[in-house]
Amino acid sequence: MTELATTDQAVAAEIAAEQAHVDKVYAELGKAAARVELVHAEGMARGQTDRRGTGDPREEEMAGLFERDALVYSASKRRASLEHQHEGLVFGRLDLEHEVPDEQGATREVRYVGRLGVRDDDYEPLVVDWRAPAAAPFYRATPVDPQGVLRRRVLRCQGVQVVGVEDDLMVAEPPEDVVVVGDGALLAALTRSRGARMRDIVATIQHHQDEAIRAPARGVTEITGGPGTGKTVVALHRAAYLLYSDRRRFEGGGVLVVGPSAAYTAYIERVLPSLGEDSVVLRSLGDVLGGITATRLDPPAVAATKGSLRVRRLLARLVREPIPDAPLQLRTFVAGHAIRLDAPDLDRARAQVLRHHHRNAGYDAAVEALAQLAWAQVEHGERDDFLDRFRDSGDVEAFMRHWWRPLDPREMLLWLADEGLVRRLGGLDAGAAAGLAASYQEALRLGTWTVADVALVDDLAARLGPVVDLPSEERGFYEIEELDDASQYGVSALRVGADGGTEATGAPGRGQRVSADPRERLLAGRVGESEEYAHVLVDEAQDLSPMQWRMLGRRGRWASWTVVGDLAQASWDDLAEARQAREEAFGSAPRRAFHMDTNYRNAREIFDLAARLITEHVPDADIPQAVRETGHEPRDVTVWAEETPARVAEEVAELRALVSGAVAVIAPWSWHERLAPVVAGEQVVLVDPLSTKGLEYDATVVVDPDAVVREAPGGVRALYVVLTRAAHRMTVLRPEATGVPAAL
Numbered sequence: 001m002t003e004l005a006t007t008d009q010a011v012a013a014e015i016a017a018e019q020a021h022v023d024k025v026y027a028e029l030g031k032a033a034a035r036v037e038l039v040h041a042e043g044m045a046r047g048q049t050d051r052r053g054t055g056d057p058r059e060e061e062m063a064g065l066f067e068r069d070a071l072v073y074s075a076s077k078r079r080a081s082l083e084h085q086h087e088g089l090v091f092g093r094l095d096l097e098h099e100v101p102d103e104q105g106a107t108r109e110v111r112y113v114g115r116l117g118v119r120d121d122d123y124e125p126l127v128v129d130w131r132a133p134a135a136a137p138f139y140r141a142t143p144v145d146p147q148g149v150l151r152r153r154v155l156r157c158q159g160v161q162v163v164g165v166e167d168d169l170m171v172a173e174p175p176e177d178v179v180v181v182g183d184g185a186l187l188a189a190l191t192r193s194r195g196a197r198m199r200d201i202v203a204t205i206q207h208h209q210d211e212a213i214r215a216p217a218r219g220v221t222e223i224t225g226g227p228g229t230g231k232t233v234v235a236l237h238r239a240a241y242l243l244y245s246d247r248r249r250f251e252g253g254g255v256l257v258v259g260p261s262a263a264y265t266a267y268i269e270r271v272l273p274s275l276g277e278d279s280v281v282l283r284s285l286g287d288v289l290g291g292i293t294a295t296r297l298d299p300p301a302v303a304a305t306k307g308s309l310r311v312r313r314l315l316a317r318l319v320r321e322p323i324p325d326a327p328l329q330l331r332t333f334v335a336g337h338a339i340r341l342d343a344p345d346l347d348r349a350r351a352q353v354l355r356h357h358h359r360n361a362g363y364d365a366a367v368e369a370l371a372q373l374a375w376a377q378v379e380h381g382e383r384d385d386f387l388d389r390f391r392d393s394g395d396v397e398a399f400m401r402h403w404w405r406p407l408d409p410r411e412m413l414l415w416l417a418d419e420g421l422v423r424r425l426g427g428l429d430a431g432a433a434a435g436l437a438a439s440y441q442e443a444l445r446l447g448t449w450t451v452a453d454v455a456l457v458d459d460l461a462a463r464l465g466p467v468v469d470l471p472s473e474e475r476g477f478y479e480i481e482e483l484d485d486a487s488q489y490g491v492s493a494l495r496v497g498a499d500g501g502t503e504a505t506g507a508p509g510r511g512q513r514v515s516a517d518p519r520e521r522l523l524a525g526r527v528g529e530s531e532e533y534a535h536v537l538v539d540e541a542q543d544l545s546p547m548q549w550r551m552l553g554r555r556g557r558w559a560s561w562t563v564v565g566d567l568a569q570a571s572w573d574d575l576a577e578a579r580q581a582r583e584e585a586f587g588s589a590p591r592r593a594f595h596m597d598t599n600y601r602n603a604r605e606i607f608d609l610a611a612r613l614i615t616e617h618v619p620d621a622d623i624p625q626a627v628r629e630t631g632h633e634p635r636d637v638t639v640w641a642e643e644t645p646a647r648v649a650e651e652v653a654e655l656r657a658l659v660s661g662a663v664a665v666i667a668p669w670s671w672h673e674r675l676a677p678v679v680a681g682e683q684v685v686l687v688d689p690l691s692t693k694g695l696e697y698d699a700t701v702v703v704d705p706d707a708v709v710r711e712a713p714g715g716v717r718a719l720y721v722v723l724t725r726a727a728h729r730m731t732v733l734r735p736e737a738t739g740v741p742a743a744l
């Protein structure tokens with residue numbers, strides 16, 4: 001018999017032994033699903049018994065059984081989704097040697113580790129949840145510090161089938177019955193194709209990653225490291241760990257995960273469900289605030305204006321502005337006296353109210369301020385009687401409905417389409433003011449918001465207070481009369497909504513229909529209130545603008561934080577200002593930092609090219625060690641500009657033949673129209689540089705690196721991001737007309 005055959009046989013025997021255990025686990029889950037119905041019914045009956053207070057001696061026993069089966073039942077429900085992803089429920093095994101024998105006198109123990117914990121009828125663990133303390137040695141044991149582990153084994157499963165095992169030995173001289181097979185699980189995991197979605201790494205979490213995952217919840221946990229070092233995946237496992245370790249606090253209080261783009265949230269969305277957690281809220285920066293969803297990006301200069309704290313001063317002044325189409329004068333008769341309040345009076349009243357009230361909460365105070373000003377004109381007769389009559393006046397109420405109507409923060413932001421107003425508000429230089437106004441003219445043309453707008457809407461929402469409809473019973477004869485005559489105040493677009501409430505100018509009803517009118521689309525639905533969370537996890541944190549930090553700060557006032565980033569990949573330029581806003585968001589909470597220094601994504605050959613580029617421009621960049629070599633250098637080719645689309649098609653075809661999994665063509669926007677027709681097919685995507693943040697592919701074709709540097713925010717750092725997306729193969733195409741960047 002050949003040595004190989006012997007090895008094959010040995011592997012087959014090991015797989016068969018593991019299969020027997022895995023079968024037992026699934027059988028237990030199957031039994032539980034049937035049994036739980038029964039136990040549930042008994043549990044209900046027990047609840048009734050409890051209420052009668054009979055003190056049935058079997059109750060405690062029943063409770064234990066019920067809780068166990070309820071757990072196993074929820075596990076069995078998750079089984080379907082786990083199988084669907086072809087990821088095994090059981091993925092690890094530890095063979096331990098204890099110094100102290102157990103009750104039966106045994107020193108050896110076999111412990112299985114899985115995505116969730118399962119026990120048998122005797123309450124003996126068949127599988128330990130990967131987050132339980134008993135599973136920690138699976139991630140922490142090393143040959144230097146084996147923690148009682150003889151052998152760590154990773155089981156590779158497809159659904160219920162064990163298809164392979166990979167062992168790591170922790171002791172130099174294992175007992176004879178401890179067979180060792182495979183080349184190590186990590187390398188096997190890194191070599192396989194990536195696909196379009198991120199997978200969990202629960203079977204191969206490394207020691208230093210485990211430390212970050214299991215770090216205490218309190219305060220701020222920062223995870224830094226270069227590209228591909230597992231920051232994102234570690235942070236997601238940490239979220240799963242926190243939910244496990246203190247479910248009441250984190251499931252009840254909520255965990256918010258924020259990433260840069262919708263593509264990013266789609267990319268990571270499977271990781272937590274595959275770990276059995278589906279209560280986490282995933283949001284991109286463009287949809288943190290309910291009622292507004294943005295994917296469009298501003299040109300870099302405008303994004304810089306909108307993201308900077310300078311814009312706060314402008315917004316603070318904006319909320320004090322009169323409504324552009326509001327009446328400029330109140331003329332009426334109260335108690336037989338002619339009252340006339342002109343623009344300066346109205347301005348004074350508004351300023352006075354806003355000193356003490358959010359604008360949307362200031363209606364009553366505003367009536368009061370006007371009443372006082374009106375009384376100052378009269379000063380004759382019974383004061384209290386006059387004030388009462390003023391408050392009850394139909395004319396005043398009709399006036400108020402235009403002059404102090406509830407304001408939607410999105411509507412207010414659109415006022416900035418008026419460049420004159422932006423300049424008057426001050427705080428920006430002429431170029432920035434023009435850029436800001438132009439961006440809202442563009443929004444009104446397209447009917448879509450930009451990602452940077454969301455933080456501004458959130459800021460205005462906090463300043464304005466929630467939009468509260470005026471109570472419908474207050475709408476009466478006078479309002480209808482005044483609505484007929486609204487033109488006297490220059491009010492053109494006020495109207496009564498389908499639900500009877502008076503709506504903001506141009507806003508559609510609550511039906512959320514998609515309107516053909518861009519302005520209506522911008523104002524569709526309602527802006528949600530800021531929700532608070534118990535834990536906020538921020539990925540690609542280096543890219544957040546100060547205004548975005550403030551937006552997240554409002555959601556994490558009482559939260560603990562996990563913050564993930566790499567400064568060398570930043571596209572936000574004013575890092576000092578961002579750091580200040582970030583510190584304000586965290587407050588005085590204690591900090592703890594973890595640094596990741598191994599690149600698990602890129603083949604060394606690919607990462608070397610990217611590292612050369614970034615160290616030339618950012619000498620102190622955080623450069624990790626790539627662990628894997630493929631022997632294939634990235635291709636770096638100069639092509640004629642007009643031939644580029646055809647060359648892209650060829651390169652894609654070649655890469656698809658070489659790798660299985662996802663291929664991306666990463667090109668600046670200026671190329672997309674020309675490339676779209678040639679980039680087609682399953683598992684091939686055309687993406688712009690910014691949208692690749694946080695993502696990875698099996699292979700990439702990078703088009704026109706010079707244009708990436710020129711056009712993308714962050715310049716050379718954006719190119720560094722682009723060059724570190726490929727796991728296995730990469731081709732760089734440089735259209736001739738653009739020249740060659742010296743750094744590559």
Ligand SMILES: Nc1ncnc2c1ncn2[C@@H]1O[C@H](COP(=O)(O)OP(=O)(O)OP(=O)(O)O)[C@@H](O)[C@H]1O
Nearest residue numbers: 201204205206227228229230231232233600601694
């Ligand atoms: N212990 C591990 N076992 C298997 N795969 C791993 C491990 N750690 C990281 N990886 C893989 O390495 C790749 C990169 O991880 P991830 O995207 O989390 O890195 P990152 O540091 O967030 O990268 P970037 O900053 O470039 O966005 C992913 O495919 C991830 O699954």
